[in-house]
Amino acid sequence: MLSADLAQGDAAEGRPPVSAASVPRVSIVVPAYNAAGVIAATIQSVLASTFTDFELIVLDDGSTDGTAEVVRSFNDPRIRLTRHANRGMSATRNAGLRMSRSEFVALLDADDVWHPEKLALQVALLEQHPEVDLCFTEFQAWHGEPAEAFFARRGDLRTEDRLTGWIYPLMVLTNFTLPSSVLYRRRLADRLGPFRCEDHQTDDWEYFTRASRLTRVAKLSTPLVLYRQSASSLSKRVPRRNATEDMRSQLLARFGWQCPHGGAVNRAELRRRQHLGRLRHADVHVARGSLGLGLLDFARLIARGPRRHAAAMTLAKSLRRRALGLLPRSASAIA
Structure with missing residues (x-):
């Protein structure tokens, strides 16, 4: 059965609800807030994927620029746009997860860019390893400059041993999982439940640390995501609260020093x-x-x-x- 958010999103864009028979293998969830200047490159990178059986769910989180118009300019039936009043990153991701219907879920920020082989490699890895429910990749910091070497690089299924397996003790130390690099199974998404909506700086860290207690994970060694670094972000007001240290303390209080499978922090x-x-x-x-x-x-x-x-x-x-x-x-x- 389609979720209420999905039906409303399709209706808002003048499309009938999608039938269950046409469910793609991967749902890609893209929250977007005032991303008109960058989201075209993000969408183009997804459409260039060698793996094509996906739906791209773009959620316009109350943008005041032309984000929705940029998304609508792409004439591809796999792209689905929905708009709502501003909720914040984590709440918008949750809305996208509720709308998604696929066997696998991928997250992608509206200003990041994928390598064409990213999805194909991650799906292949999860198919080969049924005991693994989540795969993430290395990424490359990026400022929007031409990146020919990144796109010319050939990907493979080599994994980073230290961050493959039961990695909870490492996840408490720091967040190794860039959201735009993650692909995971629907069954894990169902077990995890929603992102917490407490602090957009650390909500994803809590979510993936939670995941690391439920499943083995695998990290592909090749950088398959361009992680956009905005020069303007350096000039923003410095938060008074030390969100990183607060989250480390919360993780230990919530989950403890030990993992049943991964050992101790x-x-x-x-x-x-x-x-x-x-x-x-x-x-x-x-x-x-x-x-x-x-x-x-x-x-x-x-x-x-x-x-x-x-x-x-x-x-x-x-x-x-x-x-x-x-x-x-x-x-x-x-x-």
């Missing part, structure tokens, strides 16, 4: 990442956010350790960048 590595996460939060605030909050975070790091001297040196560099108006470095550069 590495406590030493967790402490190291927590320290770097707090250092990053302090650094970004001193450099371009709330100076008072950043100084307070640095005071705690220097008082409690570890690596007090390194924290003090980072503080000095952060103050210098603030004075010069320079953007802070990446978290990895702080280590």
Whole structure:
């Protein structure tokens, strides 16, 4: 039976509901908010896929630009557009999941781009490994520049051993699964339920960590997604809350240190990442956010350790960048 959201979405676009006999193998869920300038490249990359048995569900999340018009300009019956008032990323993904009907589900952000072989390789891997319910891939950071080498690269079914299998202990450390790189089975989606709608920065991390307790996963080693990095995002207001550290704490409180299949979280590595996460939060605030909050975070790091001297040196560099108006470095550069 078609969901209410699906029937409403089809009706809104003047199309009759799709019959069960025409269900494709893959449903691709694309939330889109004010994406008129980038979504054409995203859709074109999906239509160029060597795997063609899919439906592309684009959900316009209350856009105020021409996002819907760009989507409508593609004359392909596999594209289905629905529009609703602004709900946010996670709620919009949930609406798309309710509308999807296929054996496999793929997520794709409205500004990212796929390699033509992505879907074919992921479907092939899941077909070969019935014990695996979720497959994700390596990705490549991208700023919208020409990427001939990315598209010319040949994909294969090689997997990254460390992130293949029961990976819950690693998922607590950090989110390895870029949503645009994920393909998973309907049976897993049904077991998982919806995304939480608490923080768009970390809702997907919680969702895929939840998944890592329910199934083996596999990571394809080849980069098969261009992950768009927007220069404008660097100038946005710095959040006062340290969402990354809050989510790590929530994951441990919600799911514990052990996984029935994946073993235990590495406590030493967790402490190291927590320290770097707090250092990053302090650094970004001193450099371009709330100076008072950043100084307070640095005071705690220097008082409690570890690596007090390194924290003090980072503080000095952060103050210098603030004075010069320079953007802070990446978290990895702080280590």
